[in-house]
Amino acid sequence: MKLINLYKKFYTSHGLSAKYKDVDNYLIRGPHPRISDLIELKNAGVDQIYDFRHVGMRGFKFIEKYFCKELGINYIRAPYSYLEGKYPTKDDFAAVAQNVKRNGEKGGKTLFHCNSGSHRTAHMAAFYDLTRGESIEKVYSQTDPISYADKVQNVLEKHFYSQKYFSRSIKDEKTLNPITRLKNIFNNRVIKGTELAHSSFLAIITRYKNW
Numbered sequence: 001m002k003l004i005n006l007y008k009k010f011y012t013s014h015g016l017s018a019k020y021k022d023v024d025n026y027l028i029r030g031p032h033p034r035i036s037d038l039i040e041l042k043n044a045g046v047d048q049i050y051d052f053r054h055v056g057m058r059g060f061k062f063i064e065k066y067f068c069k070e071l072g073i074n075y076i077r078a079p080y081s082y083l084e085g086k087y088p089t090k091d092d093f094a095a096v097a098q099n100v101k102r103n104g105e106k107g108g109k110t111l112f113h114c115n116s117g118s119h120r121t122a123h124m125a126a127f128y129d130l131t132r133g134e135s136i137e138k139v140y141s142q143t144d145p146i147s148y149a150d151k152v153q154n155v156l157e158k159h160f161y162s163q164k165y166f167s168r169s170i171k172d173e174k175t176l177n178p179i180t181r182l183k184n185i186f187n188n189r190v191i192k193g194t195e196l197a198h199s200s201f202l203a204i205i206t207r208y209k210n211w
Contacts, residue, residue, distance in 0.1 A: 004070040007035060016040040019117070024132070026104025029125040029159075031117035038067050047108040048074040050096060052120040054081035080120050082193035087200045088120075093127040094135060101133025118164040119194050123201045126159040130205060152205055165194070 017037060020030035032053065033041060041049075049068060053061060061077070068075035078096065080086050088096075100110045112128075114120040130151060131139050140148055160166065168191050171184035 002070050004035075004039075004067055008039065011036060011039065013040065013043070016044045020044075020111070023125050023129055025109070027100050027110050027112065027125065027128055029112045029117060029121050032113050032115055033064065033111070035063075035067055038064070038071055038073065041111055042071045042073060045109040046073060046111050048076065048099075048103050048110045050076050050078055050110065050112050050124070052078055052080055052112065052114040052124060054084070054086070055079045080114075082119060082197045083189055085193070085196065087197045088123065090136070090204045093124065093204065094131070096124055097128040097131050097133045100128055104133075116164070118167070119197070122159045122163060122165050123197065126155045126201070127205065129155045129159065136205065160198070165198070168194075 014036070017030075017040070020028050020037075020041070022028055028041070028044070028046060032051070033049075049064075051061065051064065065075045065077075078092070080088055103110055112121045112124050127136075130136070139151075143151065168187060170191060171187045173181060173184050173188060175181050175184065
């Protein structure tokens with residue numbers, strides 16, 4: 001018997017959690033899923049998952065990959081580490097967005113997730129939301145500058161300002177407690193990495209207009 005079938009014997013369906021948000025009919029964004037979440041995502045029509053978490057064993061990524069296979073979900077690893085300065089390029093964004101569109105046109109639905117669903121996921125979801133799988137050059141060329149600026153502001157509000165992207169604050173690294181100091185140093189590294197990633201993202205989507 002497959003492990004997923006054994007799991008289902010003791011699992012009561014609770015519906016898809018509110019932590020998963022529809023971007024459109026083709027895409028959902030959220031945090032990394034538990035096994036129960038994978039079942040509910042499959043029930044909601046998800047047949048493809050992008051995992052943007054950085055390389056490493058944190059979060060036991062192999063478990064998600066294994067259960068996706070058992071559920072018939074296509075699991076795609078696309079790791080980016082904002083702590084290490086590894087950010088998506090324009091080509092990375094475009095390739096993922098185009099794949100979401102292709103999959104959606106075939107009747108499927110895609111999930112984007114990283115760890116919390118707040119940072120790497122936000123950038124990927126915002127780029128897709130802006131372009132809907134078309135080239136960003138085409139989107140800009142077919143939209144007047146004011147309308148394009150409005151589209152950019154809308155995706156920034158939807159995926160960043162109204163979410164948790166900017167929820168962290170700088171912590172004091174001079175504290176005498178060594179454990180607190182290490183936590184604060186890590187927190188501040190995360191802030192710096194996400195700010196640089198966001199600057200890189202903004203440079204990609206606004207390069208067509210000197211605002």
